[in-house]
Amino acid sequence: MSIYKECSNSLSKAMTENQRLDDMDNKHGKETKKDQDEKENVTPQSIDLDYILANELGQFGWFQLRNVLLLSLLSLLGGTMGEFIFSTAATPHRCRIPECSEGEKLHEFNPEWIKNAIPETSSGFASCERYAPVGTNGSLDYCPANLFDQSNTVACDGFIYAKNNTVVYEFDLGCNEWLRAFAGTIQSIGSLLALAITGFISDRFGRRIALVISIVSLGLFGFIRAFSVSYTMYLILQLVQATFGAGAFSSAFILGTELVGPKYRVITGVTITSMFTLGEVVLGGIAWLISPWRYVIMVTTIPCFFFVLYYWIITESVRWLLSIKKSTEAKKILHTIARVNKTQISEKSLEVILNPSQLTITESNANSIGLVRSIIHSPILLRRICTTPLWWMTMTFVYYGLSINSISLSDTMHLNYMLTSFVSIPGFYSSAFLSNTIGRKFTVAVGFFISAACNISFVFIPRGFAIPRLIVYLLGKFFISSVASTLYIYTSELYPTEYRHTLLGFSSMIGRIGSMFAPLTPALMIYYDGLPSLLFGGMGVFAGLLVLTQPETLGCNMPDTLAEAEAIGKPESKITAG
Known part of the structure; x- marks a missing residue:
């Protein structure tokens, strides 16, 4: 058993055990002498x-x-x-202009003459192209427009950077x-x-x-x-x-x-x-x-x-x-x-x-027909195996994507990242409460939907409204964090004991695909600034709809067999007092 599977299983077993122990506490109250005698006869x-x-x-x-x-x-x-x-x-970077004596990677980033050499864009001047040169008589102090053909642009052959403290x-x-x-x-x-x-x-x-x-x-x-x-x-x-x-x-x-x-x-x-x-x-x-x-x-x-x-x-x-x-x-x-x-x-x-x-x-003796054949013969299990990995992939994609993209929210990238990380903490703790009140299914589904709504709304909030944009962004991270914490429990409770470790591990492994692609999403901004957020929102809606196709597991016995797993949500799967 791998260390990761143990990590996930310890959480899932604990949630079910919490329910059992709470039921016992409510039923029996404080320990009596009779209870102590029963311990002696265990x-x-x-x-x-x-x-x-x-x-x-x-x-x-x-x-x-x-x-x-x-x-x-x-x-x-x-x-x-x-x-x-x-x-x-x-x-931030721009083309190096050697016609004006720029020969290093770090010069004044925005000199007065820069508009003569580099075309302007909606977000400033272009980062990867410049006007074609037609002369070489400029200097750092004097670089006139007649040195460039402003009807023709060419790619940069060198760059000037705004900062010198990054790998870039x-x-x-x-x-x-x-x-x-x-x-x-x-x-x-x-x-x-x-x-x-x-x-x-x-x-x-x-x-x-x-x-x-x-x-x-x-x-x-x-x-x-x-x-x-x-x-x-x-x-x-x-x-x-x-x-x-x-x-x-x-x-x-x-x-x-x-x-x-x-x-x-x-x-x-x-x-x-x-x-x-x-x-x-x-x-x-x-x-x-x-x-x-x-x-x-x-x-x-x-x-x-x-x-x-x-x-x-x-x-x-x-x-x-x-x-x-x-x-x-x-x-x-x-x-x-x-x-x-x-x-x-x-x-x-x-x-x-x-x-x-x-x-x-x-551990189950697993005297059944085997995992692959069980999947083939059980449409319910097959649907879950096709569903839970997509939850995990979406969760990791959105969770890590929001953290990584937070540094581009404003010029205070460090503060943005710190706030986006910190808001996950109440998200983790709130999920522990919500999953035992409204249920695992609705904690995950609502988390996906609200996070998606926040991500999509973020795209349409004007950049001038910095505080509302930040609040909506942080709410998106809060709710996806609650999803992340609850998924361990919910996924574990959907699968039978004999296959739980394998299928939970499989879901998480597929989920890693999301974390692999999340760091690439900032590069999508070169096509459209709101593209990463729209992608986070779209995938969140899709994953939330998939969650609604599965049964609620709150109040159900942890399934040991395939038959018990298929019965989740039905009256016979409920925990009975005793």
Whole structure:
């Protein structure tokens, strides 16, 4: 089982477990002596780590709090690794005019004579073309119109840039919009590869090893990238850094959620995710204060090396230790949890959980006809498999697209990015509430529709109305963030246990296509400024309509079999008190 699948499944299982535990609390109230006697008579088959956390060790004590705080700090650092948004940001540029003695990439960007040499456009003067030269007698102080044929334009053979602190200036990427935007796609490709690599390391050698390798890779390859001598070197190192380092967040997520009880697993996951988003806010502040792109990379990567200490500070996952039968180490950690939380773990529970032959098997034996044949024979399952990946692809496309395009909202690109990132945090937390009140289906569908409406409306708000434009843009990011958080739960609850990991992983993998194309959307502005927003809105409407074709899962049992999954939404699928 990969680290990513565990990450997703821990959230989905926790939401269903929350419902079950809440029902039990409402029905029974405070624990009575009878309840305590029943605990003494509990069967070995019903004892697992979740049971021990909920009934003996404590679901969220001082031990878990310390772990979550430490891992949240690491998650925050992980959020600062998207510096490419600023280092490869579109940099204002124009043609170099050698007839007027311009021979370098950085001169006065808008001299008085520039209108004599470069045609004007609706947004200023042209970036990639100039008037054809007919003379060479000008200077930086004097460049008359008679040196140019203003009835004929030619492409630039060199560029002058407004700023000298970006990769675009450093490697002369003027008018290479698609090549410039490709840096974000490279980052997404590396993140996709990181899922498999980090998952293998985590399952084979442990969560802590995966965490430390990822964070060291982020620091090492990122620091080297700060000394890139060409754009090719920059892109290659970015791919390597993401491939071996992007798993730091998922490793932190797993370690943080695997040692808290079921009732706190969702809120813990949302908190760690929010800290990653807070790291994006911090990145915006760093890039604002420290302009040169090389220094921004150094400032965000050097702290990574201090997190190597986590190998000795952070406790290994008990669940992983139990899965590979390292009973001695698992027992030591369980006693440590009990000591720090000032609780106790019974010898009976220890004996059962440390004895693999008595552990409750949570994975299905999958004695069915197989996944492919099940899909062929089940129109309901087939429709879901054709639907959920499109939700994920749209979500990642819009979510990352809004973050990346936010820097072009106004001249204060750093503040725009910080606000767009920060608004995701209340979106994450609100989804945890809404999905348990109005339901998973309507939380996702309404989120898609309102986000789409905001994106489409944004196109038609005049640029002079800066505040309304910003508010509408932020609302679009807020609602797509609520979609992002709820999709883990909703997708998991639509599929049966025997295929859940595979199909959730498949949906997410297809979803990565959206994050790969999102960084390219700023380049669409060369055709029409509102094209990215219209694309976000159109895909949001399409995805929202697809959500309405699926049943609501709130209040339903988590399906274990294909028949139960097909029955979701029907009376027999509802959770019954007992």
